[in-house]
Amino acid sequence: MGNNKGFTIIEIIVAISILAGLLLLAAPLLISLFQNPKQELAAMDSIDRARIAASNFTNEIRNATTGSDGSYPLKIASESEIIFYSNFGSVAPLVNRIRYFFSEGTLYKGIIVPSGNPLAYDPSSEGVGTVISGLEIAPTFSYYDGDYNGSTASLAQPVSVTQIKFVKINLPVPKKTTAQSTDTFLVSAGGSVRALKDNLGN
Numbered sequence: 001m002g003n004n005k006g007f008t009i010i011e012i013i014v015a016i017s018i019l020a021g022l023l024l025l026a027a028p029l030l031i032s033l034f035q036n037p038k039q040e041l042a043a044m045d046s047i048d049r050a051r052i053a054a055s056n057f058t059n060e061i062r063n064a065t066t067g068s069d070g071s072y073p074l075k076i077a078s079e080s081e082i083i084f085y086s087n088f089g090s091v092a093p094l095v096n097r098i099r100y101f102f103s104e105g106t107l108y109k110g111i112i113v114p115s116g117n118p119l120a121y122d123p124s125s126e127g128v129g130t131v132i133s134g135l136e137i138a139p140t141f142s143y144y145d146g147d148y149n150g151s152t153a154s155l156a157q158p159v160s161v162t163q164i165k166f167v168k169i170n171l172p173v174p175k176k177t178t179a180q181s182t183d184t185f186l187v188s189a190g191g192s193v194r195a196l197k198d199n200l201g202n
Contacts, residue, residue, distance in 0.1 A: 046134060047185050050171040053107070053131045054189035060098055061167045062191040063088035068095045068114040069121060073195055074161040082141045082167065084193075097121045100141070100169075106133040107171070134174060137184060142168040146197070166192045 064073040067085035076083040081101040090096045090113070099110040110128040112121045142154040144166040155163055168190030175183040 046132070046173050047175075047187065049132050050173045050185075050187040051189075054169050054171060054187050057100065057169045058189045058191040060084075060086045060088045062194055064193045065095055065195045067097065067121070068093075068119040071097075071121075072161060073193060074164055077141065077143050077159045077161050077164055077167075079140045079157060080138055094119070097126075099126070100131070102135070102138045105135050107131040107135060107139050132171065132173075135172065136174050137172040139172065140170045142170060142190070144168070148192075164193065165197050166190060 061084065063086045064084045065087055066073055071085055073086075074082075074084045075097075076099075081099070083097065083099045085095050086098050087095045094114055097112040097114070099112075101108055101110070107130075108128050109131050110126045112123065112126045114121050115125065116122075143159045143164045144152060144154055145163050146165045148166045154168075168188060171187040172184040173187055175185050
């Protein structure tokens with residue numbers, strides 16, 4: 001009597017079941033291997049963009065000065081919005097009005113170039129652009145007086161703009177190294193308003 005070679009239907013079903021189980025177990029690992037590098041790169045890109053935004057803000061606030069219409073260098077100083085006048089990036093002798101504000105996960109910057117005779121700032125002419133998006137926590141602005149030494153507590157809100165000598169921007173950027181990650185990376189930078197500083201350095 002000859003030997004019957006090959007697999008029975010039951011053996012094939014068992015083998016397929018085992019293979020399917022292994023694939024199900026391996027799938028999350030495979031997905032993670034392919035997704036994590038992209039998420040890591042995306043997180044690094046967000047942090048880089050936040051650093052650039054913070055650096056630009058620092059340059060602008062350091063160069064805050066009297067507006068072309070005679071306005072005080074700082075106009076509004078709240079935790080989520082700041083309006084000031086700065087000649088950084090403007091066409092001399094004009095001084096731009098700059099506004100940073102947060103709305104629905106995005107930090108925006110608005111710029112008004114003065115016009116007319118005498119020069120004035122028309123709110124309807126404000127050009128608004130996105131600074132950084134994808135923020136899950138609102139960025140904040142911190143304000144300090146002339147006694148700021150790097151560790152001094154910020155001024156309590158509401159802040160009188162005439163007290164302010166140093167301004168800091170704080171950007172909590174989502175790391176998103178994994179789809180479930182809720183970690184953030186805080187990018188902070190600031191500078192003294194040179195037109196107003198007394199005993200401050202940079």
